Amino acid sequence: MAEASSWKKKLKNNATGYLFLLPTILVLGTFLFLPVFYSLYLSGHKVNLLGDVSYKWIGVNNFTRMAGDERAWIALKNTASFALFVVPLQTAFAIMLAVILNAKLRFKNFFRIVFFMPTVTSSAVLSLIFMWIYNSNGLLNRVLEFVGLHGYNWLGDPAVAMKAIMLMNIWSTAPFFMVVFLAALQDIPDALYESAMLDGAGAWRRFISITLPLIKPATFFTVVMGIIGTFQLFDQSYIFSAGSGGPNNSTLTVALLIYQYAFKNLDFGYASALAVMLAAVIMIVTLIQRKLFAEEKLN
Amino acid sequence: MRKKSGVLVLSFMLAVVLILSACGKNENNAGTGSTETNNGTKQEATKEPAAEQVTVTLAGWGASPEEQDLLNQTLKEFETKYPNVKVNYEVIADQYMDVIKTRLIGGEGPDVFYLDAFEAPGLIERNVLEPLDSYVTPEFDVADFEQPMVDAFKQEGVSYGFPKDFSTLAMFYNKKDFAEAGITAPPTTWDELEEAAVKLTKKEGDKTVRYGFGVAPELARQMFMIQAFGGKVSDDEGNAAFASPDALKGLQLVTDMHNVDKASGEPKEVGAGWGGEMFGQGKASIVFEGNWAIPFLEQNYKDLDYGTAELPTVNGKKGTMAFTVAYVMNKESKKKEAAWQLISFLTGKEGMKTWTSKGFALPTRKSVAQELGYDKDELRSAIVAGASYATPWQAGSTLPTIMSNFNNQFVDTFMGNSKLEDAMKKAETVANKEIAAAK
Numbered sequence: 116m117a118e119a120s121s122w123k124k125k126l127k128n129n130a131t132g133y134l135f136l137l138p139t140i141l142v143l144g145t146f147l148f149l150p151v152f153y154s155l156y157l158s159g160h161k162v163n164l165l166g167d168v169s170y171k172w173i174g175v176n177n178f179t180r181m182a183g184d185e186r187a188w189i190a191l192k193n194t195a196s197f198a199l200f201v202v203p204l205q206t207a208f209a210i211m212l213a214v215i216l217n218a219k220l221r222f223k224n225f226f227r228i229v230f231f232m233p234t235v236t237s238s239a240v241l242s243l244i245f246m247w248i249y250n251s252n253g254l255l256n257r258v259l260e261f262v263g264l265h266g267y268n269w270l271g272d273p274a275v276a277m278k279a280i281m282l283m284n285i286w287s288t289a290p291f292f293m294v295v296f297l298a299a300l301q302d303i304p305d306a307l308y309e310s311a312m313l314d315g316a317g318a319w320r321r322f323i324s325i326t327l328p329l330i331k332p333a334t335f336f337t338v339v340m341g342i343i344g345t346f347q348l349f350d351q352s353y354i355f356s357a358g359s360g361g362p363n364n365s366t367l368t369v370a371l372l373i374y375q376y377a378f379k380n381l382d383f384g385y386a387s388a389l390a391v392m393l394a395a396v397i398m399i400v401t402l403i404q405r406k407l408f409a410e411e412k413l414n
Numbered sequence: 415m416r417k418k419s420g421v422l423v424l425s426f427m428l429a430v431v432l433i434l435s436a437c438g439k440n441e442n443n444a445g446t447g448s449t450e451t452n453n454g455t456k457q458e459a460t461k462e463p464a465a466e467q468v469t470v471t472l473a474g475w476g477a478s479p480e481e482q483d484l485l486n487q488t489l490k491e492f493e494t495k496y497p498n499v500k501v502n503y504e505v506i507a508d509q510y511m512d513v514i515k516t517r518l519i520g521g522e523g524p525d526v527f528y529l530d531a532f533e534a535p536g537l538i539e540r541n542v543l544e545p546l547d548s549y550v551t552p553e554f555d556v557a558d559f560e561q562p563m564v565d566a567f568k569q570e571g572v573s574y575g576f577p578k579d580f581s582t583l584a585m586f587y588n589k590k591d592f593a594e595a596g597i598t599a600p601p602t603t604w605d606e607l608e609e610a611a612v613k614l615t616k617k618e619g620d621k622t623v624r625y626g627f628g629v630a631p632e633l634a635r636q637m638f639m640i641q642a643f644g645g646k647v648s649d650d651e652g653n654a655a656f657a658s659p660d661a662l663k664g665l666q667l668v669t670d671m672h673n674v675d676k677a678s679g680e681p682k683e684v685g686a687g688w689g690g691e692m693f694g695q696g697k698a699s700i701v702f703e704g705n706w707a708i709p710f711l712e713q714n715y716k717d718l719d720y721g722t723a724e725l726p727t728v729n730g731k732k733g734t735m736a737f738t739v740a741y742v743m744n745k746e747s748k749k750k751e752a753a754w755q756l757i758s759f760l761t762g763k764e765g766m767k768t769w770t771s772k773g774f775a776l777p778t779r780k781s782v783a784q785e786l787g788y789d790k791d792e793l794r795s796a797i798v799a800g801a802s803y804a805t806p807w808q809a810g811s812t813l814p815t816i817m818s819n820f821n822n823q824f825v826d827t828f829m830g831n832s833k834l835e836d837a838m839k840k841a842e843t844v845a846n847k848e849i850a851a852a853k
Contacts, residue, residue, distance in 0.1 A: 163540075165515055165518055165519050167540075167541060183847065183851070184848070184851065185844050250685040251683055251685040252685035270682055271680065271682035271683060272829060273825075273826055273831060359822065361821060362822065363822055364822055378509075382852055385852075
């Protein structure tokens with residue numbers, strides 16, 4: 116009897132719970148899970164949506180097509196090198212900013228606001244502002260010339276176009292991760308530093324042996340989110356290259372390529388296959404990271 | 415830790431979803447709003463069969479406020495002439511074709527919309543445009559149009575759109591710069607252009623502050639150079655063919671002037687957005703631009719003293735590009751009669767006269783051109799003259815793929831990073847691979 120009533124209670128509780136979740140489930144289902152499964156479905160088809168709608172099952176053809184698609188490889192290479200360059204730097208930069216802000220500075224709140232500003236600004240707006248800075252007659256070239264270096268055609272020259280986007284991305288994303296690190300830093304008890312100081316550890320030693328190990332969870336989070344974010348780079352290279360990924364495919368990213376195939380060529384099947392591939396790559400990279408971080412924890 | 419990141423990811427997703435659903439809602443609201451103002455309720459209220467109110471949606475890309483006013487004026491004239499048809503004019507601000515295609519897929523396409531000749535074969539092939547031949551009446555007078563501009567919207571003899579206006583490229587030259595350099599007449603051959611460009615290029619230290627010739631290294635502007643020596647952009651099967659020796663000869667002239675003579679530059683190199691701006695800012699003495707540059711220069715660089723001339727001959731032959739845009743009808747439209755009334759008015763003699771009266775656009779009807787006298791206009795005569803020998807900016811439904819690959823590589827070789835032949839071969843191979851894969 117008692118068992119049955121508790122079972123009933125449990126059911127009731129669960130029902131209430133799910134009822135509360137219902138709006139979220141519906142919204143997520145419609146806008147997240149449905150599109151995900153639909154694109155999985157599309158990735159195995161040759162799709163024509165404009166005009167005479169047709170879906171033709173072609174198995175893994177969309178995936179084998181990638182092997183011969185030069186631009187897909189270039190996009191993947193660009194995206195990977197972008198992540199490889201941006202993630203370590205943005206993490207290091209974020210730690211640096213956080214450590215500065217964690218020190219007992221005057222006008223600390225003012226600096227916090229200033230540092231955080233790039234993150235709350237729309238990245239489309241930032242891209243446009245940076246296009247002015249990167250303009251051949253823009254601020255950056257003027258500064259370079261002032262110190263006696265020669266300027267670049269930042270947006271038109273394939274050799275530097277992606278670097279320009281990298282710099283901007285680091286600058287605009289680091290402050291978000293800075294906040295994460297700042298929270299982690301404030302969790303470290305002062306007593307640890309005090310005792311280290313009594314042991315005669317210098318500032319650098321304290322940073323290496325206390326700060327870094329204790330903010331490791333935050334570092335893991337930052338690196339994972341950073342990798343995911345950089346692998347999905349779209350808006351900045353889209354705006355910089357007006358959607359073309361040029362010059363000479365130097366700013367072509369996987370997400371931009373997906374967009375081009377889907378909306379320029381209306382090849383939704385292949386575009387979905389590329390999206391599935393990108394998701395798989397991100398997942399694998401994240402798993403590898405987890406493995407690496409977890410192993411270190413044992414030591 | 416894992417929990418924390420999970421919560422963060424979830425809340426982030428939630429935020430995205432909320433934003434998305436908000437957007438969706440807005441669109442829905444706008445959608446139901448406009449259908450309400452459509453014939454729905456009104457039609458039933460006023461039961462006079464003759465005065466049945468119909469609302470036609472017309473979509474186009476944005477233009478300058480003056481041009482917008484002129485179009486609105488033309489539309490007003492239409493509404494006075496056809497009091498039972500109301501026009502709901504929508505401006506698509508950015509990525510026009512992406513938006514149009516997506517809306518056509520969703521069944522929310524406008525009844526009548528602008529279509530660039532360059533995109534026409536692709537849409538015609540997809541079978542989403544209404545063939546217009548059955549609507550044409552003798553009074554509409556198709557023979558009055560410039561033939562190449564009508565042909566741009568034809569496939570297998572069927573017309574899918576009628577051109578609203580056009581422009582060719584003409585040579586804009588800065589008279590003051592020419593006088594300073596001692597050049598008395600605008601160049602008439604490519605050799606003369608090269609010579610003039612070298613003279614006109616101005617340097618301060620090792621930095622070029624003014625290029626003799628401002629050039630846009632993209633296929634839309636260089637297609638006639640490919641054809642100058644008998645080359646082709648694509649073959650009959652729709653495969654890219656722009657790396658043939660004949661095609662390279664013409665393109666070589668363009669890249670040599672930049673890399674050997676150092677006398678030409680692209681707008682980005684001097685921090686300008688496009689040729690007209692580069693020319694207006696005095697950072698290029700010669701540019702090849704179209705009619706659109708004239709109102710732009712008039713408005714932004716009033717004191718600029720410039721002239722126009724036909725493009726210099728290449729290989730002894732005249733050549734230029736022609737760009738044209740048509741009004742086309744959505745095959746799924748439910749108000750085809752009214753939609754045709756709108757198209758026939760806007761591309762008819764009356765509507766076109768109003769639309770082209772201020773010179774923002776050039777008429778595609780010979781009778782209107784004559785009446786408005788653009789063939790004798792000081793600045794526009796060179797642009798009008800080009801119409802008879804121009805290459806229309808169009809090359810089958812594979813052109814978007816061909817174009818993106820060409821542009822990608824051509825910029826690279828233009829900047830001197832690769833050899834022209836290698837770059838074009840590479841672009842051609844990649845384009846053809848992509849075309850084959852998409853089949």
